[in-house]
Amino acid sequence: VRLLSDRHEVDDLRIERLVGDVWTHVALVHPKSEKMETVYECIEEATTTTTTTTGIPPATPFTQIGMNRACRGANSSDNSPSYYYVKVAQTLEDCQARCLEEVHCQGIEFRPGRCEVWVREIQATASVSGFQCLRYVEPMTRGFIPAEGGVDRACRGAGGNNAPSNYRIASASSLRECQDLCLNQECQGIEYSRGRCELWQAIGATASVAGFRCLHLLRGYEAVDGPDRACRGATSSDNSPGHYQ
Template sequence: FRVLKDAMTDLWEPVGGSGNHACRGDNASDNDPRHYVVHKIYSLEECKLKCMDLDRGDCRGIEYSHGRCEIWTRAFGIFAYAEIPVEKADFTCLRYGWPTSKLGPAEPSTSHPCRYRSPDDDDPRHYDLLPSKHPSLEECKAACTGYRGGNSCTGIEWSPGRCEVWTSPIGSFDPTVTGFTCMKMGADASRKEWSPPW
């Protein structure tokens, strides 16, 4: 029970670290109301539960301030945030899914493109391409943690202007090419109690 409880706790991750943050989409000014649904709720825990009660895979995270709960359902999760002056209100922005801290370097080399079982195994069936035109590394990570495809995200391959969300295990890399970032979910990601919530 303790392990399962800890796993559930780790499904929630503060966006932008500690601070008074409001959730945003692609950038700090992206507060498109289509990204979320507003509810009158008076506690952070109730707001979390409301999000988790959604149909499988729809809860991407929450923004909470007293009496207001935004349930975020944006397709690629919560990437950005806005700093809010404390005198205005207390805001909490939490991402739901794999914490980005679970994404680690794909050893032994992190500057080469990800591959499946061999250096030439780059079959597009192993990953989904993020449709964003110029995704940053942080947006690529957020897309992985909020991924709701047919399989769980196993890692990412990022290069300027391109993000691959991997759904097959990353077991190799291409040593002939550099300029890439290849990251995969940590060891905990393969344990049963760490199954993602979708």
């Protein structure tokens, strides 16, 4: 900073303003007159420090149950192989990605090179050196709601039909990626299962199919041409009753 005035005793003044996180100037105020005068100004951009943290980023849908802990079922000795799929993953992030590919994933157990994708609720852990156990927490809906429960349901059209004209098939490595594809185009919902993503135009029903999820997309609303406006068709006088119900 650079001193602009030397006419004041600091004890007689108080600091007045801070703009954002960086001082742009220091304004001091006389206690009696309340007259403000800038006596310092910033002549060099403030230096910021970036802190790098390790582990799981805040936005991840996984919560750490414990380091040096292995996942278990109902108790610390409940470790049936039917509870998980064993995958190869060199990093924690890779293991998390394997979980997101699995519709029924409940969490992961990880050590470098080995990844267990748990499909049973993780209720306990056991002390095992070098392992991590993380629980998968379902992210916020992002506008998607389950159709008839969502899990183990495949999307269908009106009357239960599954005509290919009802949807477009896309490739997605996770449920979230399938949701992103739907959000970025004309889409009313999704069906997802292990890398297969169907972008639906209209979901009228569902069918029971293991390993699938069917989700409706509830899109938000925005004003057309502002407030105090009535809806019309092709022109401002086009108000045919056939346009609405």
